[in-house]
Amino acid sequence: NDLVRLDTLDALKRPLEDYLGRTFRSQTITIIRYSREGPPVTLQAYIPDTALSRLFAAEYHRIGYMLDPFCIMAFGPDEFTAHQLREIAPDRFETSEYHAHYYARTGLIDELGATLRLGADAALHLSLGRTRGNGRFRANEVKYFRQVSPIVLNRLRAVTHPPRRMPELHSAPDLIDRYQTIFGNGANALSRREAEIAALIVQGHSSRAAGLCLGISDQTVKVHRRNIYKKLRISSQNELFSLLVESMKGD
Template sequence: MEDTIAEYDFLGRIAALDTLAAFQQATVAYCSHVFDTQSVLAIRYHRDRQPDVLFRWLPDAALQATFDRYYARLGFMLDPFYRLALDSPGLAAHQLREIAPDRFETSDYFASYFGTTQLVDELGATLRVDADTAVHLSLSREAGQSRFPARLARRFKLMARVLLPKLRALSLRADPEPAAAPGFVDLNHRFRTLRIDDAPALSDRQAEIAALIVQGHSSRAIGLKLGISDQTVKVHRRNMFKKLQISSQSQLFGLLISGVSPGS
């Protein structure tokens, strides 16, 4: 009963807030205690530019450094919540494993980002602002802790119905028209423009498959997503690897990170 009263009190205070800073303070204080989380992030995603970090609470210095160095530059494009945010027409709230690609936890992105930050689980909610923009609220746990139990995941999903509309409204009030970042290149285009010596560039389909591979999708999942057979996916993959002069998914991820050929 006391927990329910505390939650109603928290949501009531959220509804009355009029600044993003006040929302951050209230949300971090409540969620870090109730959900035993090691990070609270609020991000505004865009389809054609890098994300805006509305606020971040990252007490762990290593996690903070990795997030600042890696996530906003490239990592966000491989984040399942980024994809969810721009594909879902309304409010969506999930535990990471509910929306992650089938090979996500064996992907190089998972190893490089989650391995470095020691994150073990995430609860996230997204809500569209317009056709090309969405806000995202995330709670994460680090190594040494268990995944979020089902009861907390359900609780977060219910609370998101209040938190996300308020976050959307406050983000627009704080910065209604964020400036476009020049030179933004999405994931598919990054692969289309990768060239190794005089080898031909990847086709649109090959670049699309390359992007799905580094996100953590298996050949079968890619085939289902694109409406082609997994054998066709494997043929595209083999031809793509030949053009890029690589032989593994790890090397493909390495090219994405570096943006240069192995021999340059």
């Protein structure tokens, strides 16, 4: 394959877009470098739709990545992962505030994503998206993506490591830390467990799913949820999401 012989990211970009777009009939192609220490860096973004491109540029690196199931998966136990979005999305993803405020606005109806760990604190992510009117990815396409994506990501690792000079990354607390520090250290500050549950709720997990993630009962999750809402003086997931957005305005 000609892609294997190309030895710089710039040389790879156009052939990679042509190959992936033709093979998977995807309307968007993005390659992102995630970091535990701060917001992600976009290495490549093929997003022909102007409105979608602007939304991605304005919102994903500010807040979207912290709620993206693929970003969360990138720092899980597996060095390499490849999934269709619905395989890893929280059980109430489509009714979550993240979905309403960001994902639904992208116009994407399906997504294939693969991640490859770069040491302990970074990962490469390849995403292929389908927009409304183009149908979801078929089973044979998902299967082929799982076969070809490790080849693509390993090639990208080869041409970006050592990484080219990246824009300076400013420290960005993760989602749990955000919720734990929203009200500082006073009486209304969330405990670590409450912050973990707040993060799962805003991602779109039900009480049952959050309980399974944390190894506690759904009733315990509900008790924590009531305490969270009381401390933060809110009554809905919408307000929980809004607090997250407000906390980031000064970043």
